[in-house]
Amino acid sequence: MSRSIATYRIYDDQADFRKKATSIAVGMTVGSWTELPAAKQEAMQKHLGEVVDIQVHEGWEPGSRYADISIAYPDINFSRDIPALLVTVFGKISMDGRIKLTNLDLSPEFLSAFPGPKFGIDGVRDLLGVHDRPLLMSIFKSVIGLSADELREQFIRQALGGVDLIKDDEILFENELTPIQKRVRLCIEAAREVEQQTGKKLLYAANLTGHTSKLRDQALRAIDAGANALLFNVLSYGYDVLHELSSDPDINVPIAAHPALAGAIYPSPYHGIAAPVLLGQLMRIAGADLVLFPSPYGSVTMPREENLGIRDDLHTVKLGVKRSMPVPSAGIHPGLVPRIIRDFGTDVVVNAGGGIHGHPLGTEAGGRAFVQAIEATMKSVPLAHYAEEREELKAALDIWGGEA
Numbered sequence: 001m002s003r004s005i006a007t008y009r010i011y012d013d014q015a016d017f018r019k020k021a022t023s024i025a026v027g028m029t030v031g032s033w034t035e036l037p038a039a040k041q042e043a044m045q046k047h048l049g050e051v052v053d054i055q056v057h058e059g060w061e062p063g064s065r066y067a068d069i070s071i072a073y074p075d076i077n078f079s080r081d082i083p084a085l086l087v088t089v090f091g092k093i094s095m096d097g098r099i100k101l102t103n104l105d106l107s108p109e110f111l112s113a114f115p116g117p118k119f120g121i122d123g124v125r126d127l128l129g130v131h132d133r134p135l136l137m138s139i140f141k142s143v144i145g146l147s148a149d150e151l152r153e154q155f156i157r158q159a160l161g162g163v164d165l166i167k168d169d170e171i172l173f174e175n176e177l178t179p180i181q182k183r184v185r186l187c188i189e190a191a192r193e194v195e196q197q198t199g200k201k202l203l204y205a206a207n208l209t210g211h212t213s214k215l216r217d218q219a220l221r222a223i224d225a226g227a228n229a230l231l232f233n234v235l236s237y238g239y240d241v242l243h244e245l246s247s248d249p250d251i252n253v254p255i256a257a258h259p260a261l262a263g264a265i266y267p268s269p270y271h272g273i274a275a276p277v278l279l280g281q282l283m284r285i286a287g288a289d290l291v292l293f294p295s296p297y298g299s300v301t302m303p304r305e306e307n308l309g310i311r312d313d314l315h316t317v318k319l320g321v322k323r324s325m326p327v328p329s330a331g332i333h334p335g336l337v338p339r340i341i342r343d344f345g346t347d348v349v350v351n352a353g354g355g356i357h358g359h360p361l362g363t364e365a366g367g368r369a370f371v372q373a374i375e376a377t378m379k380s381v382p383l384a385h386y387a388e389e390r391e392e393l394k395a396a397l398d399i400w401g402g403e404a
């Protein structure tokens with residue numbers, strides 16, 4: 001019988017964890033068990049959840065306790081979609097005290113319904129023709145209220161800085177000045193102009209927004225206007241919307257998943273869903289080609305072990321789909337590039353907004369500083385040494401600091 005296993009961390013100083021685990025396994029599947037007549041029990045056996053592991057630990061505070069509990073849920077109980085999975089394994093019990101969903105071990109049967117990322121790491125690299133180093137992405141900043149000309153000008157400045165991708169900020173929604181088709185047309189045209197000068201291909205991830213019922217048409221309009229990538233605020237819509245977009249054959253461009261709202265779900269040790277599940281595994285099987293998340297060392301941080309957990313879930317062969325590109329973000333500046341590459345390897349996107357636009361010599365110099373920092377790190381040259389002959393990197397290190 002095909003089963004998917006959910007692991008929870010439950011904090012309770014008094015609980016009989018075996019009893020608690022059994023009540024979850026029964027309550028989230030067949031509802032009640034011991035009261036059922038034998039004939040009914042036999043009929044319902046195939047639907048019954050099972051406690052497969054309980055590990056009890058002493059907590060940090062004296063006398064406190066917690067347990068890691070794993071429960072197997074028969075795949076027969078729920079349909080092959082993420083909403084059904086999440087309601088089954090963490091619907092009602094997510095509201096029942098101090099309990100956090102920390103891991104999902106999904107069955108091959110369940111995973112068979114998920115094509116995963118259309119492009120993945122290798123496909124994005126193929127689009128750009130860059131295979132031997134981290135990618136560099138910049139983010140429009142102070143973008144609300146910009147006219148089309150101002151947006152185009154900012155795009156060109158970023159492109160001339162040598163970035164591989166440019167993304168909308170996640171707070172750029174449909175608006176009268178730069179509706180998606182208009183801004184895609186002007187940015188892609190600008191990308192082609194700059195490519196004439198630099199020879200560099202560019203992906204522009206336009207933010208796909210608006211009512212759910214209109215997203216597919218919106219995406220097709222953007223692609224018709226020349227869009228070669230999309231940004232999507234997954235958690236405000238739900239994973240299944242991403243799944244529908246990513247598995248649509250007509251939406252043939254990479255999708256970058258933004259983590260907006262994730263901070264309401266992953267940080268607490270006592271509640272919510274662990275970051276590797278929320279921003280690693282589920283984003284990848286829902287089809288995100290690139291996944292943004294708070295880095296361990298920027299302005300909006302996430303503990304390093306959770307970052308590395310996301311990295312591992314975006315790469316693991318266990319999920320049986322293409323790998324998604326990790327994009328550790330927020331407060332990234334050139335001095336952090338060696339740490340990023342040390343933690344994530346070269347299959348990573350170095351992503352910055354303020355770290356590019358806030359450069360003392362301007363946006364173009366900000367991009368060049370990152371390009372230089374990546375070059376130095378790939379050559380195993382200390383940034384400070386590499387900066388001796390490169391004013392853009394030197395200015396960035398002077399203002400934001402160098403590698404730890």
Ligand SMILES: CCCC(=O)/C(O)=C/OP(=O)(O)O
Nearest residue numbers: 293294329330331352353354
């Ligand atoms: C984790 C998401 C980061 C993000 O959306 C963003 O705009 C970052 O900007 P900077 O912190 O690099 O300025």
Ligand SMILES: [Mg+2]
Nearest residue numbers: 139169170171
């Ligand atoms: Mg942003």
